[in-house]
Amino acid sequence: MEEHDYLDRYRHSAAHVMAQAVKRIYPHARLGIGPPIEDGFYYDFDLPETITPDDFPRIEEEMRAIVAADHPFQRRELSFEEGRRLLEEQGEIYKLELLEGLKDDTISIYRSDGFVDLCRGPHLERTGEIKAFKLLSVAGAYWKGDEQRPMLQRIYATAFPDPRELRRYLAGVEEAKKRDHRKLGREMGLFSFHEEAPGAPFFHPRGVVLYRTLLDYWREVHEAAGYREIMTPLMLRDHLWHQSGHWEHYQDHMYLSTVGEQTFAVKPMNCPGTLLYYRETQHSYREFPLKVAELGRVHRRELTGVLHGLFRVQSFVIDDAHIFCLPEQVTGEVVKVVDMIISIYRTIGFPEFAVEISTRPESSIGSDDDWELATRALKEALEINRIDYQVSEGEGAFYGPKIDFHIRDCLKRSHQCGTIQLDFSMPERFNLEYVGADGNKHRPVMIHRATFGSIERFLAIVLEHYGGVLPLWLAPVQAVVLPISARTIDYGRRVRKELAEAGIRAELDERDEKIGYKIRSARLQRIPYMLVVGPAEEKAGSASVRHLRQGQRGEWPLEKIREELSGEIAARTGYDSCLLTEPD
Numbered sequence: 001m002e003e004h005d006y007l008d009r010y011r012h013s014a015a016h017v018m019a020q021a022v023k024r025i026y027p028h029a030r031l032g033i034g035p036p037i038e039d040g041f042y043y044d045f046d047l048p049e050t051i052t053p054d055d056f057p058r059i060e061e062e063m064r065a066i067v068a069a070d071h072p073f074q075r076r077e078l079s080f081e082e083g084r085r086l087l088e089e090q091g092e093i094y095k096l097e098l099l100e101g102l103k104d105d106t107i108s109i110y111r112s113d114g115f116v117d118l119c120r121g122p123h124l125e126r127t128g129e130i131k132a133f134k135l136l137s138v139a140g141a142y143w144k145g146d147e148q149r150p151m152l153q154r155i156y157a158t159a160f161p162d163p164r165e166l167r168r169y170l171a172g173v174e175e176a177k178k179r180d181h182r183k184l185g186r187e188m189g190l191f192s193f194h195e196e197a198p199g200a201p202f203f204h205p206r207g208v209v210l211y212r213t214l215l216d217y218w219r220e221v222h223e224a225a226g227y228r229e230i231m232t233p234l235m236l237r238d239h240l241w242h243q244s245g246h247w248e249h250y251q252d253h254m255y256l257s258t259v260g261e262q263t264f265a266v267k268p269m270n271c272p273g274t275l276l277y278y279r280e281t282q283h284s285y286r287e288f289p290l291k292v293a294e295l296g297r298v299h300r301r302e303l304t305g306v307l308h309g310l311f312r313v314q315s316f317v318i319d320d321a322h323i324f325c326l327p328e329q330v331t332g333e334v335v336k337v338v339d340m341i342i343s344i345y346r347t348i349g350f351p352e353f354a355v356e357i358s359t360r361p362e363s364s365i366g367s368d369d370d371w372e373l374a375t376r377a378l379k380e381a382l383e384i385n386r387i388d389y390q391v392s393e394g395e396g397a398f399y400g401p402k403i404d405f406h407i408r409d410c411l412k413r414s415h416q417c418g419t420i421q422l423d424f425s426m427p428e429r430f431n432l433e434y435v436g437a438d439g440n441k442h443r444p445v446m447i448h449r450a451t452f453g454s455i456e457r458f459l460a461i462v463l464e465h466y467g468g469v470l471p472l473w474l475a476p477v478q479a480v481v482l483p484i485s486a487r488t489i490d491y492g493r494r495v496r497k498e499l500a501e502a503g504i505r506a507e508l509d510e511r512d513e514k515i516g517y518k519i520r521s522a523r524l525q526r527i528p529y530m531l532v533v534g535p536a537e538e539k540a541g542s543a544s545v546r547h548l549r550q551g552q553r554g555e556w557p558l559e560k561i562r563e564e565l566s567g568e569i570a571a572r573t574g575y576d577s578c579l580l581t582e583p584d
Helices: 003-025 053-069 080-090 093-102 163-178 181-188 205-224 238-244 246-253 271-278 327-348 368-384 425-429 455-466 486-501 515-524 535-540 558-571
Strands: 040-046 074-079 106-112 115-118 132-142 151-160 235-237 255-259 262-266 290-299 315-325 353-358 390-392 402-408 414-423 445-454 479-483 506-508 529-533 542-547 551-557
Touching: 003 040, 003 053, 003 106, 003 115, 003 132, 003 151, 053 132, 074 080, 080 093, 080 106, 080 115, 093 115, 132 163, 151 163, 181 455, 205 290, 205 315, 205 327, 205 445, 205 455, 235 238, 238 246, 238 262, 238 271, 238 425, 271 290, 271 315, 271 425, 315 327, 315 455, 327 368, 327 402, 327 414, 327 445, 353 368, 368 402, 368 414, 414 425, 414 455, 425 445, 445 455, 479 486, 479 515, 486 506, 486 529, 486 535, 486 558, 515 529, 529 535, 529 558, 535 542, 535 551, 542 558, 551 558
Parallel strands: 353 390, 479 506, 479 529
Antiparallel strands: 040 151, 074 106, 106 115, 132 151, 235 262, 255 262, 290 315, 315 445, 353 402, 402 414, 414 445, 529 542, 542 551
């Protein structure tokens, strides 16, 4: 058995034990589902009492008792009717609903010490094989993800075969809490959320600077690569979304508005607008590859329970780009996009990544031949780049196969960001054409691609990766001038002005506070350079330089400060993102 399969079985068994423990403590609890997930498992419960983390020790104690008793996991197959009678006797209404959806002649249950659960399995042989587990959190979850259905209580937990692995994982969880981008956003004054706009961030001045800096870099790279930037409307008529196929495949996630007798959709994706732009003029094969980019704001309806800071929002910007090219240009263009994405990730500080190719899903458009040709082209491009990849069967976009990039942060968490999607279908649906070398009209191939994906989500990843201690070129405030007293505020203003004129984002702390307090405040805001100025520094035309990560750097003349900081910013240098997570 492969390690991943064993870990899933292990955690699935631990979820069974947790459900048994909860039923012992709360006999009237009704069970939902309890699957293994990437870093552990969860189980959903319906019960009148509200479970809080204060209840976790009691549940864990009961789980330890079940494990110590070393009960066997006994699998038994029942007929559909036998299963229904059993669940009706137990009052398990949610399991009954799951059973009705199976429509199988036989179903399987697992029993351990009198506890019975409807489950496909597989499980371990005995409860005693479960060596290390920990309950982590509890959250609300609508049954089957439907806001119209009951809200259940979802207990998240994790389990590992080796207690040392559990300790390492829990240490990582604690580190992740320190790096939580929502916490950093407050401390650094970057963004906030308000109930008046669920799932839509409010970016503060410093947050806008960070946002803009990332996009300025993006534009610099794309302009050098020959991309033309466009802007398309936020709302478009419904017939466009029918034509593109989004209405059929994505309507549940779209915001709709009726004006008079016309229905509009707030765009959930940017590509249909780009298609209309392409059709504005007649194109020649000599223009290809035609590269069109858009930093387009989109809106997608999400369940309230899945919103999570900048990681999962309902309003965000996608760094979309679309390449229109000849069939023989496809592989070469994908190779270039792969190179660009990898270069951008490395510059920002993500040298580790994994790549997967996702193939045709059940719900899709286009011919089998086009899908086969597109999938083969993507694989060939990765092989030319000598990049290893995994194949994810049936997980492609509805209009074409795709390459997904999963970057790894300093806590070894994986985040899917960049994507390259090859599309033969949209050009046909929108009747896109170009005049070929033979003078006849032909259909172009369309490549959809994004580097960051959601800008908001990518910023969250960057903040947590660096623990808020961003490389100087990304830092919203790159230096803060800290006068020792009111006597040197005028000199501090002069220092800040000289830095600003050199293109350095600098602020001045004029508050009537002790210098130690100002330094601690600057550290909490993760400002890389703190420049302390007093009478001696004013006389020498210098500042005492303190670095957020490196500590005291000594007294530098203002000219050296300008040169050092300007050089570091221009070089876009990074550093080990795991060295500092929180100010002293």
